[in-house]
Amino acid sequence: MASKAPTDAEGTPALVVSGVSHSFGDRKVLDRVSLTVSQGAFVVLLGLNGAGKSTLFSLITRLYDNVSGEISIRGFDVRRRPSQALQRLGVVFQSRTLDIDLTLMQNLKYHAALHGFSGRTATDLARQALELVGLAERADEKVRALSGGQLRRVEIARSMMHHPDLLLLDEATVGLDLGSRESVMKIVRDLVARDRLGVLWATHLMDEVLPTDQVVILHKGVVLYNGPVPQLLTLTGTSSVREAFRSVTGTKSAIEEAA
Amino acid sequence: MATQAVTTGSESLARGYRESEDAARRRLGVSGYWACFKGIVWREILRYLHQRERFLSALVRPLIWLFIFAAGFRQTLGVSIIPPYETYVLYEEYIAPGLIAMILLFNAMQSSLSMVYDRETGTMRTLLVSPFPRSFLLLSKLLGGVSVALLQAYAFMLVAWFWGIQPPPITEVKLFTFYDPPTWAGDVIAKMTDPIVNPLFSVPEFIQPFAGYITVIPAIILAGLMLGSLALFMSSVIKQLENFAGVMNFVIFPMFFASSALYPLWRIREASPPLYEICRLNPFTYAVELIRFGLYGQVDTVSLAIVVGCTVVFLAAAVFAYNPSKGLIARRGGPGGSA
Numbered sequence: 125m126a127s128k129a130p131t132d133a134e135g136t137p138a139l140v141v142s143g144v145s146h147s148f149g150d151r152k153v154l155d156r157v158s159l160t161v162s163q164g165a166f167v168v169l170l171g172l173n174g175a176g177k178s179t180l181f182s183l184i185t186r187l188y189d190n191v192s193g194e195i196s197i198r199g200f201d202v203r204r205r206p207s208q209a210l211q212r213l214g215v216v217f218q219s220r221t222l223d224i225d226l227t228l229m230q231n232l233k234y235h236a237a238l239h240g241f242s243g244r245t246a247t248d249l250a251r252q253a254l255e256l257v258g259l260a261e262r263a264d265e266k267v268r269a270l271s272g273g274q275l276r277r278v279e280i281a282r283s284m285m286h287h288p289d290l291l292l293l294d295e296a297t298v299g300l301d302l303g304s305r306e307s308v309m310k311i312v313r314d315l316v317a318r319d320r321l322g323v324l325w326a327t328h329l330m331d332e333v334l335p336t337d338q339v340v341i342l343h344k345g346v347v348l349y350n351g352p353v354p355q356l357l358t359l360t361g362t363s364s365v366r367e368a369f370r371s372v373t374g375t376k377s378a379i380e381e382a383a
Numbered sequence: 384m385a386t387q388a389v390t391t392g393s394e395s396l397a398r399g400y401r402e403s404e405d406a407a408r409r410r411l412g413v414s415g416y417w418a419c420f421k422g423i424v425w426r427e428i429l430r431y432l433h434q435r436e437r438f439l440s441a442l443v444r445p446l447i448w449l450f451i452f453a454a455g456f457r458q459t460l461g462v463s464i465i466p467p468y469e470t471y472v473l474y475e476e477y478i479a480p481g482l483i484a485m486i487l488l489f490n491a492m493q494s495s496l497s498m499v500y501d502r503e504t505g506t507m508r509t510l511l512v513s514p515f516p517r518s519f520l521l522l523s524k525l526l527g528g529v530s531v532a533l534l535q536a537y538a539f540m541l542v543a544w545f546w547g548i549q550p551p552p553i554t555e556v557k558l559f560t561f562y563d564p565p566t567w568a569g570d571v572i573a574k575m576t577d578p579i580v581n582p583l584f585s586v587p588e589f590i591q592p593f594a595g596y597i598t599v600i601p602a603i604i605l606a607g608l609m610l611g612s613l614a615l616f617m618s619s620v621i622k623q624l625e626n627f628a629g630v631m632n633f634v635i636f637p638m639f640f641a642s643s644a645l646y647p648l649w650r651i652r653e654a655s656p657p658l659y660e661i662c663r664l665n666p667f668t669y670a671v672e673l674i675r676f677g678l679y680g681q682v683d684t685v686s687l688a689i690v691v692g693c694t695v696v697f698l699a700a701a702v703f704a705y706n707p708s709k710g711l712i713a714r715r716g717g718p719g720g721s722a
Binding site for chain 2: 185186187206207208209210211212213215217218219220221223225226230233234235236237238239240241242243246
């Protein structure tokens with residue numbers, strides 16, 4: 125079994141979304157969205173506010189079921205085998221979700237429990253994760269005492285402490301200053317390189333895209349582009365991701381406001 | 384020792400650690416469920432202990448009723464000898480079980496409030512993305528809330544004890560007693576249970592003086608579960624935090640006042656037969672009676688059946704409402720809203 129796993133591991137993508145549509149009442153928020161995040165890939169999901177990013181995340185994390193299309197994490201369909209799928213998933217939500225009255229360690233141990241770890245294992249995992257984001261020495265402080273950037277780092281520590289195969293980050297750098305943004309980006313990118321995690325990074329900030337990334341442009345619920353950055357620039361005949369985004373979505377003023 | 388474990392861990396992370404399929408499967412086994420359950424309950428208790436104001440207000444509320452309201456009404460409201468009481472009791476003693484139930488009710492509504500808040504802020508998502516089944520997560524959260532309520536109830540009973548309000552010594556535990564059964568059923572029940580109405584087992588002498596504090600535990604847990612699952616269901620139905628003021632007016636107060644918490648039902652019947660019928664339809668009445676009999680080492684069978692039945696119904700409704708495919712949340716756009 126143990127010897128079989130790595131071969132599987134190489135082949136199965138971290139995330140496959142295929143033909144997913146979703147509506148709230150009459151309002152269609154996602155229209156046949158498809159994308160793939162391979163292992164060790166950093167995929168940027170670019171879209172303005174209201175593009176459908178958060179809805180897509182809610183479907184992947186099974187806050188509600190996808191009615192049409194399929195979503196699978198490392199080959200496990202989120203609807204048919206939710207436990208196996210969610211077990212391999214780590215998420216950083218857009219809104220802050222740490223309990224500010226508890227310490228960093230207590231927050232992380234709670235999360236470990238939600239994933240079935242207890243006792244020594246939970247404590248060790250929490251320490252490792254905090255070490256990774258450089259906050260190990262503050263483990264016993266209350267979350268309330270942290271800055272915005274540190275909060276985000278704890279949330280990233282929490283999202284990866286159970287060694288997921290797929291990491292979802294929803295506007296993880298919103299509201300952070302430049303320094304914190306860079307340190308958060310670096311931590312996640314290092315994780316991709318080290319653990320070969322698949323990362324889906326949702327953002328509306330164009331400058332977070334690196335030339336080596338894969339980009340998915342989601343606009344009004346529809347995927348308008350899905351591929352590597354250089355190809356996007358060639359296709360649109362532009363020199364920056366920002367211009368390319370404008371050209372693809374036809375939104376001039378909106379993106380200026382958002383960025 | 385811990386440092387060593389950490390170093391090993393970091394190395395494994397650096398090498399691109401992957402959990403083996405076996406370990407992943409084990410994590411979803413019985414020990415995983417147990418860890419998850421413990422974690423959720425522990426967090427509820429920790430959070431509660433960190434909110435000192437909440438603890439105090441939960442304690443002060445019933446004490447005000449006990450020390451001021453009950454003292455004032457002691458002369459006006461005589462309570463006759465009705466089961467489980469075998470002598471005249473002070474009014475304070477009569478309303479004590481009702482106040483314990485009030486603690487459970489407020490606690491349940493408080494946790495419902497915090498779930499609506501969690502849903503609005505998105506904190507709920509961290510719970511719901513756990514790989515364990517949602518019904519299990521909700522049930523664990525419910526039991527976490529009940530544990531907190533149990534702590535509160537004991538804090539209240541401790542203060543009441545110093546005030547001299549305490550259950551009498553119990554010599555025997557009765558498993559079948561009937562409080563106000565429907566007339567048609569009374570005879571049948573009496574015949575059926577005649578051999579076992581009598582005490583099933585007697586209580587060792589050294590426990591007798593405080594046995595009521597032990598026999599009330601299951602009653603508090605069951606009543607807490609019923610009220611907790613009602614609140615859980617409500618938390619899925621309430622759309623916004625602002626609507627919660629309405630919960631006070633439309634749920635907590637009617638449930639509390641139209642019940643046997645403050646006055647015995649026979650008195651209500653004398654005053655107003657329709658109100659009496661309403662009180663008998665109110666599940667809270669049976670929560671109160673279950674606790675009242677529990678303090679006296681007795682099980683009121685009718686209340687037990689109704690409390691358990693209501694728990695099942697409310698819980699099923701709550702699980703349905705939180706179900707990702709069918710539930711109300713899915714239809715409305717999900718916890719934390721949509722974007």
